[in-house]
Amino acid sequence: MRVLPAIDLMNGDIVRLTQGDFSRKSRYSVSPVEAVQRWKEVGFSMVHIVSLDGAKDGTSLYQDIFPAIVREGVDIQFGGGIRSVEQIGRYFELGVRRVIVGTHAVSSDSFWGEAVERFGSDRLVLALDIKDGFVATNGWAVTSDQTFGQAIERIGIDLVKHVLVTDIRRDGGLSGIDVGFYRDLLEAYPGLNMIPAGGVTGAEDLERLEEIGVREVVVGKALYERPEIIDVIRRNNYLG
Template sequence: MFIYPAIDLLNGRAVRLKQGDYSQKTEFSDDPAAVARRWVELGADRIHVVDLDGAKAGKPINGAVIRAIVEAAGVPVQLGGGLRTDADLETVFGWGVRWAVLGTKALQSPDWTRTVAKRYPDHIVLGVDAKNGFVATEGWLEVSQVKAVDLAKQVSDSPLAALVYTDIAKDGMMSGPNFTGLAEMKAAVPLPVIASGGVCTLDHVRRLIDEGIPGCIIGRALYEGSLDLAAALALTRPPQ
C-alpha cells in the first residue's frame, strides 16, 4: 500500500481542517515546502496536496507554494482543489504535479472527466468526497443528490490513475476511516481506491492493508504525532 502524507494549503500555510470546515482550522506550518521535505526524509515516496483556497475559489490559487513543494519534495506530488478546466490541468502539470485530483468538476461534467483522463492517461485522479454517502462539492461546502458510488461508476471505465475516497465526517476527526464506505467503493469500480479521512493509528493502516486498499492519505495524525510516518511506511514494505 502507498501512503500519501497530506499537506493542505490555506493562505500559503500548511493547515488541517475538521470535517472540511474552514472555520475549524489548525495551522501547522508557514513553510509547506519544509513540511514536504520532512515527510520525504522520513521515507515518503509521494505527497498529497490540497489547495483549500483553490477548492473554494474554483481555480488553482497557491501556485508558488505548490511549485516550491514539488521542488523540495523531489517525489511525485498529487494535487487537488479547484481544478476545473483544461487550462487548470495544463497549469498544474506545468508546475511538475504528477497527479491532478478532480472533484467538483467530475460531478458537473463526467464527459469532460473522461476526455481529460484520455488526454492525460494515469495522471488524473477522481476525488470522491462523500457525506452520508452523497457527493460533496465546492470545497465540501455543498452536498449533491448524487451517490458517491454512482459518480465513480460513471467514469470508472476511463484511464484514471486512481480514486480518492474521503468521508467528510471522518476527516480530521481522528476516529478512523469509513471502512464500510471504502469496501463498497472498492467493490463498485475497477480503479485503485485511496482512503482519505480518519486514518490515525497503525491499526488503521494494518486494516486497510488487510482489506486490500492500495493507498491511504494521512494528515492530522502525522502533524499531531499520534501516528509515526516511518512506522506506518514500514508496515507497507517488505522487511529488508
C-alpha cells in the same frame, strides 16, 4: 500499500479541517516547502497537496510554490480548484505527478473525458468526497444528489483509474477509519485504485486498510499530531 502525507493549504498556511468545516481548522507553523522537505526526509515517495481555497471557490491555486517543491524530488499529487483542462496541463508542466479533480468532474458532463483523452487516466485522480452517502463538492460546502456509484457511472468507470474518497464525517477528527465503508466500495469497484482519506489515527487503521486491499491512503492530522505513527509507517513499509 503506501501512505501519502497530506498538506492542506488555506490562505498560504498549512491547515487541517475537522469534518470539512472551514471554521474548525488547525493551523501548523511550517511552510509548504518545509513540510515537503520533512516528508522527503522521512522517506515518503509521494505527497498529497490540496488547495482548500481552490476547492471552495476556485481561487488560490498556489502555482508559484511548485517549482521549489518539485525540486525536492518527491512526487506530488495536487488538487483543489481545478476547473479546466488547461489548468491540469499547467500543473503537469510545473512537475506535478498526478492532478486531482473533484467538483468540475462531478458537475460537467464532458470535462473528465476530455481530460483523460488529453492526459490519460494514470495521471488523473477523481475526487469523490462523501457526506451522508452523497458526493459533496465546492470544498464540501455543497452536497449533490449523486451517490458514489451514480457519480462514477455517469463520469464513466472505464475512464477512471484512481479515486480519492474522503469520508467527510471522519476527516480531521482522529476518530478512526470506517473500514466497512471502503470495503464496500472496493468490492463494488475492484478495478479502481481507491485512495481513502479521512480519519486515520494509527497502526490499526492502516493495517485494516491494507487487509482489505487498499494500495494508497492519505494521512493528514495524525502525522502532524501523532508523530509516533511514522514509526508504524516505516516498520510496515508504507513509505512507497
